[in-house]
Amino acid sequence: xxxxVIFDLDGVIADTAVVHDAAWRKLATEIGLPFDRQxxxxxxxxxxxxxxxxxxxxxxxxxxxxEKLALSDRKNDYYREQIERFGPExxxxxxxxxIASVRAAGLKVGLASASRNAPLLLERMGIAGLFDxxxxxxNIQRSKPDPExxxxxxxxxxxxxxACLGVEDAAAGIASIHAAGxxxxxIGQPAALAQAETVLSGLxxxxxxxxxxxxxxxxxxxx
Ligand code: G16
Ligand code: MG
Numbered sequence: 680x681x682x683x684v685i686f687d688l689d690g691v692i693a694d695t696a697v698v699h700d701a702a703w704r705k706l707a708t709e710i711g712l713p714f715d716r717q718x719x720x721x722x723x724x725x726x727x728x729x730x731x732x733x734x735x736x737x738x739x740x741x742x743x744x745x746e747k748l749a750l751s752d753r754k755n756d757y758y759r760e761q762i763e764r765f766g767p768e769x770x771x772x773x774x775x776x777x778i779a780s781v782r783a784a785g786l787k788v789g790l791a792s793a794s795r796n797a798p799l800l801l802e803r804m805g806i807a808g809l810f811d812x813x814x815x816x817x818n819i820q821r822s823k824p825d826p827e828x829x830x831x832x833x834x835x836x837x838x839x840x841x842a843c844l845g846v847e848d849a850a851a852g853i854a855s856i857h858a859a860g861x862x863x864x865x866i867g868q869p870a871a872l873a874q875a876e877t878v879l880s881g882l883x884x885x886x887x888x889x890x891x892x893x894x895x896x897x898x899x900x901x902x
Pocket of ligand 2: 691
């Protein structure tokens with residue numbers, strides 16, 4: 680039976696996917712690189728340097744390690760300028776209620792975010808205390824779609840991966856959840872998240888009872 684729910688942060692709990700997207704778009708424009716919706720979708724859930732590598736695929740030359748660090752710092756400055764002003768208003772609709780409902784059902788709550796800004800964001804939005812265990816990019820070696828981050832969250836919660844449900848807005852994140860041996864709930868457009876067992880438009884449509892009614896999270900999600 681289901682014992683824990685592990686949430687992604689950006690684009691699931693916090694309205695930051697658009698802020699990351701805008702910061703990358705601004706950087707791309709400044710250095711003369713192409714940026715479209717499809718590229719933006721590929722960057723979701725991927726860590727900072729990994730995202731930059733994807734962006735630089737569109738460049739006609741190679742960049743030194745020093746240049747790459749400078750560019751990723753610049754993107755982070757643009758991003759930080761925006762999230763410095765964040766508060767509970769930037770919680771996505773239903774996010775607080777969904778997390779609270781998992782706790783109220785007696786399950787554990789984890790966070791698996793690729794963002795190094797995750798601890799700051801949780802503080803700003805006033806929800807840091809709702810999580811039993813938090814894994815951010817600073818605690819892991821390999822980025823989503825590698826399973827490391829979700830496995831680390833399950834281990835930290837003391838729950839076997841098969842008894843966890845992962846919630847993600849990015850294709851890379853759904854792949855990470857599945858590689859960890861967990862069932863996945865996608866948040867967003869079904870077309871972009873076709874691999875997830877179920878797709879919801881947002882956490883406002885999340886009902887924990889739908890997932891705890893079965894002995895088998897996979898079956899519960901699929902059904
Ligand atoms: C997030 C975003 C990604 C972002 C990454 C790194 O992950 O989805 O777009 O590139 O974090 O963020 P930062 O530059 O703040 O370290 P998640 O896993 O919370 O969706
Ligand atoms: Mg995300």
